[in-house]
Amino acid sequence: MKCFKPTLPLSLLIVLIAFTRLSAQDLTKQAAAAIKGEVKTELILTVTDVDKLPKTTIIQKDRADKEYTYSGVELGIVLKNAGVTMAEELKGKNLSKYLLVEASDGYQVVFSLAEVDPSFTSRKIILANRKDGYLLSPEEGPFHIIIEGEKRKPRNARQVISLTIKFTD
Template sequence: MKRYKSIILLALLLISTLHLFAQTQTTKSSSLSVTGEVKTSLTLTTKDLEKMVKMELKATDRDEKEHSYSGVELATILRLAGVTLGAELRGKNAAKFLLISANDGYRVVFSLAEADPEFSQKKILLATRKDGSLLPESEGPFKIIIEGEKKKARFIRQINSIQVKYVQ
């Protein structure tokens, strides 16, 4: 009987440890940092984005199947971080760019003007949902969707950071 209790106790301890590890990994991979040439560095979660004004874009995937993506306009996130946009995006500030990185090391670049609605009519969405559901793990929790983009190379998935930088 004593051995049976020890095995149960050990099993409960193992389950608790695995649960704690899983929570740590989920928290680590489901946040997005916004750093660099910003007034306020941010760390955002899907819950944070759920509280913000939503935008929806339709886009096709690699198989040419159309999906409806929902999330927050990238410019909204940049404004929240105090990034130079609008009338201030001129002179040396016009040489700023966004370096967006994914969990697997993939990275893409946008000029800051591309993400600014005062410069471009093309919308850039930081998506958290696809066809009404949270993005699948293979794509999310954050994915960039670009309105009217012909090639999907910059539809970066599993984003973990956005850095605002100057061209050197």
Template sequence: MPYYFNLLIFSNLLQNISAQSVVKQAVVKVEGEVLKPMSLGMLDLAKMKRVEATMKDRDGKLQQYSGVPVFEILQLAGVTVGKELKGENLAKYLLVRCSDGYEVVFSLAELDPSFTNRVIILADSKDGKPLEDGIGPFRLVVPDENKPARSAHEVTHLIIRFAKD
């Protein structure tokens, strides 16, 4: 009897340890009008082309972020960009959704280097350090805007949609 009791306790202990060691990885889901829906985590972003972007906070102080151009992510997902971004495809847009329900919108032309020189990034670090809670793990950084309202915190989804009447 003591053997089974000890076995039961040991089994329960192992279950608790393994449950605690499973940590849910933060991801950004790319979905909607895409050829290849994706879930990108920190390791995925680390393997992609990285760039720096500077933006002003609400107080006008410059901040340096590092991340992946949103355009690169959209290309990987098979979004209509480049030479195909014309005619009715110009009615497609990116909806950025955050963990608190906050949403911002960009036309695809605002993200495409054939239309603009501005590079909007999905950042995962600021000044060489991971983004702090309440801001990250992922933040959209939109340089050169008068207000930082579209530089969204805690990004969870990049959704491509087609504007229809």
């Protein structure tokens, strides 16, 4: 029977493990997305905030045809909580507003507000913070836009850090 012999002193190894755990907890606390622009109340939405809101799940396949269950909150609910023009107010000039989703890697996606408003569509778009029950990895999170029934997936933005409401020019 072979014994594992660490190359680092045990005390240093313990400190590194503790630091790694603290860093993961700190990252979870800092994982957030700003909701800003043409809103009544700008918000900073954390992973914990999303866990407190009503959950919606969407099952989606990746490129290798493997199914995953994403859970989070419907994007329309998040925007409504920030006071974005929705439902009966979404008419006339307000229909020229759009949502700009920005990711930490610079990726951007645009949606009309009607696309994310449940009073206009039955298709679900969620701001997911969990995949198969676990928090999203740093490569995918803190948040991932998941669109139900989307044939192509380039608008399923990952690493979402900002949701900005704007008027078209």
